[in-house]
Amino acid sequence: MTYYITTILVYLGIDVLAIWGLNVQYGLCGVYNFGFILFQASGAYTAAILTLGPSSGNGGYQSYFFGASLPFPLPILVAGVVAAIIGVIFGLLTRRVGEDYLAVLTFVLAVVAILVVSAAVSFLNGPAGLSSVPQPLTSVLHVSLIAYSWLYVVFVALVCLLAYFSLRLLARAPLGRVMRAVRENEKAAASVGKNVGGLRIFALAYGGALAGISGALLVLFISTWSPGSWEYAETLTAFSAIIVGGTGNLYGAALGAFVVQILIFELPRFLPQVSAANLVGSLQWIVIGVLTLGFMWWRPQGLLPERKRSYDISWPVRQRTVRPIGTTPAGGVEMERE
Amino acid sequence: MSILISAVGFGLVTAAVTALAAVGFTLQVGISNVFNFSYGAVMITGTYIGYAVNSAGGGLAAACLAGAAAGAVLSALANRLLFVRFIGRGVNRFGMLIVCLQFAVIVQNLLQAIAGDTFFTYNLSAEPPIGFLKSVDFILDPTQVTIIILAVVVIAGLTLLLEMTRLGRAMRATAGNSSLARACGIRTARIIDITWLISGGLCGLAGVIFGYSVGAFQSSSGTDFLTVVFAATMLGGLGRPLGAALGALVIGIAMSVLAVYIQSDMTQVAALGILILIILFRPRGLFGSAVSTKELAT
Numbered sequence: 001m002t003y004y005i006t007t008i009l010v011y012l013g014i015d016v017l018a019i020w021g022l023n024v025q026y027g028l029c030g031v032y033n034f035g036f037i038l039f040q041a042s043g044a045y046t047a048a049i050l051t052l053g054p055s056s057g058n059g060g061y062q063s064y065f066f067g068a069s070l071p072f073p074l075p076i077l078v079a080g081v082v083a084a085i086i087g088v089i090f091g092l093l094t095r096r097v098g099e100d101y102l103a104v105l106t107f108v109l110a111v112v113a114i115l116v117v118s119a120a121v122s123f124l125n126g127p128a129g130l131s132s133v134p135q136p137l138t139s140v141l142h143v144s145l146i147a148y149s150w151l152y153v154v155f156v157a158l159v160c161l162l163a164y165f166s167l168r169l170l171a172r173a174p175l176g177r178v179m180r181a182v183r184e185n186e187k188a189a190a191s192v193g194k195n196v197g198g199l200r201i202f203a204l205a206y207g208g209a210l211a212g213i214s215g216a217l218l219v220l221f222i223s224t225w226s227p228g229s230w231e232y233a234e235t236l237t238a239f240s241a242i243i244v245g246g247t248g249n250l251y252g253a254a255l256g257a258f259v260v261q262i263l264i265f266e267l268p269r270f271l272p273q274v275s276a277a278n279l280v281g282s283l284q285w286i287v288i289g290v291l292t293l294g295f296m297w298w299r300p301q302g303l304l305p306e307r308k309r310s311y312d313i314s315w316p317v318r319q320r321t322v323r324p325i326g327t328t329p330a331g332g333v334e335m336e337r338e
Numbered sequence: 339m340s341i342l343i344s345a346v347g348f349g350l351v352t353a354a355v356t357a358l359a360a361v362g363f364t365l366q367v368g369i370s371n372v373f374n375f376s377y378g379a380v381m382i383t384g385t386y387i388g389y390a391v392n393s394a395g396g397g398l399a400a401a402c403l404a405g406a407a408a409g410a411v412l413s414a415l416a417n418r419l420l421f422v423r424f425i426g427r428g429v430n431r432f433g434m435l436i437v438c439l440q441f442a443v444i445v446q447n448l449l450q451a452i453a454g455d456t457f458f459t460y461n462l463s464a465e466p467p468i469g470f471l472k473s474v475d476f477i478l479d480p481t482q483v484t485i486i487i488l489a490v491v492v493i494a495g496l497t498l499l500l501e502m503t504r505l506g507r508a509m510r511a512t513a514g515n516s517s518l519a520r521a522c523g524i525r526t527a528r529i530i531d532i533t534w535l536i537s538g539g540l541c542g543l544a545g546v547i548f549g550y551s552v553g554a555f556q557s558s559s560g561t562d563f564l565t566v567v568f569a570a571t572m573l574g575g576l577g578r579p580l581g582a583a584l585g586a587l588v589i590g591i592a593m594s595v596l597a598v599y600i601q602s603d604m605t606q607v608a609a610l611g612i613l614i615l616i617i618l619f620r621p622r623g624l625f626g627s628a629v630s631t632k633e634l635a636t
Binding site: 032034093096097101103104105108109111112115116118119233236239240243278279281282283285286288289290292293296297300 | 373420423424427429432433435436437439440441443444446447448450451454455565568601603604606607610611613614617618621
């Protein structure tokens with residue numbers, strides 16, 4: 001039972017991290033990335049091959065390229081970097097297309113990636129995927145399974161906390177403000193000299209890094225990763241989480257991750273089997289679909305809407321007025337700034 | 339050489355399925371400016387309906403009619419009850435993608451809940467390949483030949499409808515500029531409904547012959563196939579039915595011929611590679627586009 005709780009907590013942390021990544025891209029900067037799951041997948045694969053050790057060293061039951069066994073925090077960091085690089089590539093590729101094609105293009109890129117990984121078996125072990133990825137630090141810690149899973153919960157929570165502060169900083173910084181401007185009106189932002197393409201690349205890379213780290217944390221916990229784990233439907237679920245929770249709101253995104261990914265997807269897995277497992281699976285997807293459409297219809301701002309930042313307009317701002325030439329100064333004029 | 343010729347033959351079958359689907363898809367983009375990601379799910383619904391008819395002992399014609407009818411009704415209803423309303427609420431085009439995809443997921447999983455999570459295969463009567471085709475190494479059976487002829491006839495008929503009839507003119511006018519069309523006395527709402535019925539019928543029909551031409555299918559096969567339909571549509575230029583049919587011909591034969599040289603599961607990658615290149619470098623398609631990228635972007 002405890003193991004269930006810790007597993008769910010780890011999943012929650014990982015999902016929240018991934019949804020925050022998507023929130024940077026979509027909620028903050030308005031990048032329509034339908035290949036989002038690719039970032040999580042790349043992070044997971046990176047972390048897996050960097051902990052599994054050389055491909056030839058495991059009796060040859062799974063094959064992949066490169067392969068190393070780096071010490072603990074490195075695979076996760078490299079996973080973030082790899083996902084960020086993919087984000088930059090996405091950004092450069094999509095620099096020349098409009099918003100709608102961006103969605104289609106990223107969708108297609110994710111589909112192509114899954115096809116390539118499945119077909120090229122020697123690349124990342126094909127459809128079977130990578131398995132028995134060692135959990136980090138197990139040989140050093142010497143603790144029971146339960147204690148270890150609690151430690152992992154704490155670790156994931158710390159990473160989430162770190163991500164939270166960095167995201168809050170970003171949202172309040174001028175950079176975050178410009179990103180919101182791009183989201184609200186790309187052309188207006190471009191017309192005042194903002195580098196829209198560059199900001200998109202930054203959003204894709206930054207959000208991608210978060211998603212990549214979440215994928216790395218996931219694969220190090222569950223030990224396996226295969227093409228079945230990152231079908232395009234997963235991207236759709238991530239968007240559902242943002243729409244239900246609240247676009248552009250950190251707490252909202254986290255709440256959405258909890259409602260969609262945990263309440264609807266993970267919890268039923270631990271319930272006793274009532275009937276055919278696949279029926280439950282189908283019902284989950286239908287519930288998510290109806291929930292998302294319902295939210296888009298009745299509450300498009302989500303459970304926790306983005307707080308519109310505004311400057312306090314009730315406070316009178318003393319401004320220097322431009323004096324017409326030849327008049328005497330009449331003192332400061334109290335003006336209300338809009 | 340003979341292997342190439344038979345590859346072209348099979349490519350024609352793939353092209354026929356893709357062409358029917360792509361023509362319907364491009365009609366929908368043209369008339370409603372909705373990039374309908376649920377198209378694959380509607381298509382596979384047609385496949386399932388056709389399968390039901392097929393298992394009950396119905397022939398190709400009955401299965402096609404049933405599948406087309408199901409596709410037509412489902413598409414028109416989805417447009418009326420879902421897409422039009424969400425657009426009316428001011429949901430932007432990206433939001434519409436999510437609406438379409440969620441609708442696709444709902445349809446797909448309903449199918450899976452009803453029919454079960456297994457692969458299905460149509461019962462094909464084992465007829466020998468047609469004699470005159472055998473002599474030129476075309477190893478197609480009568481069903482496949484019928485599929486190709488059916489696709490050609492349907493697309494030709496649709497082209498005539500669009501170019502020659504009042505209804506077709508009204509459809510093109512509505513696709514071009516719906517408010518102007520309305521001002522000219524065209525009942526655009528009705529024309530849009532009719533277009534969705536026709537395109538949905540094409541979609542359902544494509545689903546049935548998809549079922550006949552592939553070995554096995556399941557509820558998610560439609561959305562997987564949709565990416566190939568995208569490729570054909572984009573190649574031909576969005577909103578251009580004939581362009582989509584030509585694009586399908588290119589993609590179908592290219593995939594089939596490539597399968598001779600490269601790993602067969604990489605052929606779809608090749609089709610999608612073409613799609614990516616088209617989006618990046620020729621977003622208006624090889625033959626230009628009725629709906630320009632600029633119009634789409636706004």
